[in-house]
Amino acid sequence: MAEKIRGNSVLPARREPIELHTADGLTLVGELSLPEDRPPTATMVCLHPLPTHGGMMDSHVFRKASYRLPALAGIAVLRFNTRGTESVQGRSEGEFDHGVGEKWDVAAALEYAEFHDLPDIWLVGWSFGTDLALMYGLDPAVRGAVLLSPPLRYSKPEHLAAWAESGKPLTAIVPEHDDYLQPPEARERFAAVPQAEVIAVEGAKHLWVGDTERVLDEIVARLAPDVPVPLPRTWEGPIEQADSSAYADRTTAVFKDVPR
Numbered sequence: 134m135a136e137k138i139r140g141n142s143v144l145p146a147r148r149e150p151i152e153l154h155t156a157d158g159l160t161l162v163g164e165l166s167l168p169e170d171r172p173p174t175a176t177m178v179c180l181h182p183l184p185t186h187g188g189m190m191d192s193h194v195f196r197k198a199s200y201r202l203p204a205l206a207g208i209a210v211l212r213f214n215t216r217g218t219e220s221v222q223g224r225s226e227g228e229f230d231h232g233v234g235e236k237w238d239v240a241a242a243l244e245y246a247e248f249h250d251l252p253d254i255w256l257v258g259w260s261f262g263t264d265l266a267l268m269y270g271l272d273p274a275v276r277g278a279v280l281l282s283p284p285l286r287y288s289k290p291e292h293l294a295a296w297a298e299s300g301k302p303l304t305a306i307v308p309e310h311d312d313y314l315q316p317p318e319a320r321e322r323f324a325a326v327p328q329a330e331v332i333a334v335e336g337a338k339h340l341w342v343g344d345t346e347r348v349l350d351e352i353v354a355r356l357a358p359d360v361p362v363p364l365p366r367t368w369e370g371p372i373e374q375a376d377s378s379a380y381a382d383r384t385t386a387v388f389k390d391v392p393r
Contacts, residue, residue: 134369135367135368135369136367136368136369136372137366137367138201138365138366138367138368138372139374140193140197140345140377141200141374141375141376141377142200142201142368142372142373142374142375143200143372143373143374143375144200144201144203144204144205144368144370144372145169145203145204145370145371146166146167146168146169146199146200146203146204147166147167147168147169147203148164148165148166148167148199149164149165150162150163150164150222150223151163151164151165151211151213151245153213153238153241153242153244153245154241155216155227155237155238155240155241156237156240156241157234157237159216159225159226159227159237159238160225160226161213161214161215161216161225161226161238161241161242162190162213162214162222162223162224162225163190163211163212163213163214163222163242163245164190164199164211164212164213164222165209165210165211165249166199166202166203166209166210166211166212167203167209168203168204168207168208168209169203169204171207172252173203173207173208173209173251173252174206174207174208174252174253174357174359175207175208175209175252175253175254175255175276175356175357176208176209176210176211176246176251176252176253176254176255177198177202177208177209177210177211177255177257177352177356178211178242178243178246178254178255178256178257179195179198179210179211179212179213179257179258179259179262180215180239180256180257180258180259180261180262180263180265180266181195181212181214181215181218181259181261181262182259182260182261182262183260183261184214184215184217184218184219184229184261185229186260188218188259188260188261188262189214189218189219189220190212190213190214190218190220190222191212191220191221191222192259193341193342193345194259194281194341194345194348194349195210195212195257195259196212196375197345197349198210198257198349198352199212200375201349201364202349202352202353204368205353205360205364205365206353206356206357206360206364207357207360208353208356208357209251209252211242211245211246211251213225213238213242215229215235215238215265216228216229216230216234216235216237216238217229217230225238231287232261232264232265232268232287235265235269236265236268236269238265239256239265239266239269239270240269240272243272243274243275246274247274253276253356254274254275254276255275255276255277255278255279255355255356256270256275256277256278256279257278257279257281257352258270258278258279258280258281258283259281259282260281260282260283260284260313260339261284261286261287262281263280263281263282263283263284263285263288263305264283264284264285264286264287264288265287266278266280267280267283267285267288267292267293267296268287268288268292271295271296271299271301275301276301276302277301277302277303277304277355278296278301278302278303278304279304279306279351279352279355279356280303280304280305280306281306281341281348282306282307282308282311282313282314282339282340282341283305283307283314283319284313284314285314285322286313290325293322293323293325293326294325296326296329297325297326297327297328297329300328301328302328302330302355303323303326303328303329303330304329304330304331304332304351304355305319305323305329305330305331305332306332306334306348306351307319307331307332307333307334308333308334308337308338308339308341308344309333309334309335309336309337310336310337310338310339311337311338311339312338312339313339316331316333319331319333332351334347334348346363346364346366349364350362350363350364
């Protein structure tokens, strides 16, 4: 009998903790989730929101991606905590470096994906993670990038220009009520990248609470275009329920009023 997929539903996958090693000598904690019974067709490297505002590899959209996408879409999901970031998975070495030293964190994740022959690598950034994708994501191994709630805070016009020149696919998924960059301004800013696609999500906010399914559908449409969307909302087979209580004091929603 099919069971409804809920926020804490964990579908079957091969999940293993991993370590990333940066060129400047740090060890970062992470997790790789692979389809249980087949090779992945694409790889989602997750770049999480601002750690000073509760962002981490376990932020809810990325956590749910790891719960669902290996089974529903055949996508490998690689999550990790950038330097100095802590979550239930553990704390990465180092300290938050305002988007500077994080260059090496992104490089370490891509190196891991390449070394382990993960296919069709895409960066999926959320908030702060979108800046990391724009600044440091133009690696030859990267197929393209999906940006969730991009604030364009750390990244500069020259980074958009570099993406424009690369011709690589770039999709910005922008909430109607975003706290930092709303769809009209996003269309103006991303006009510098001719191939960029800006998708406005009506009624959504920066944290995507209540809109995870729409976000995952948009990601899958880019990374695995042969997979029909919307994704199934039910699952017939083994299913577990994660305990989300450990995240109550670590979600970005807790930090929404903290000055940036």
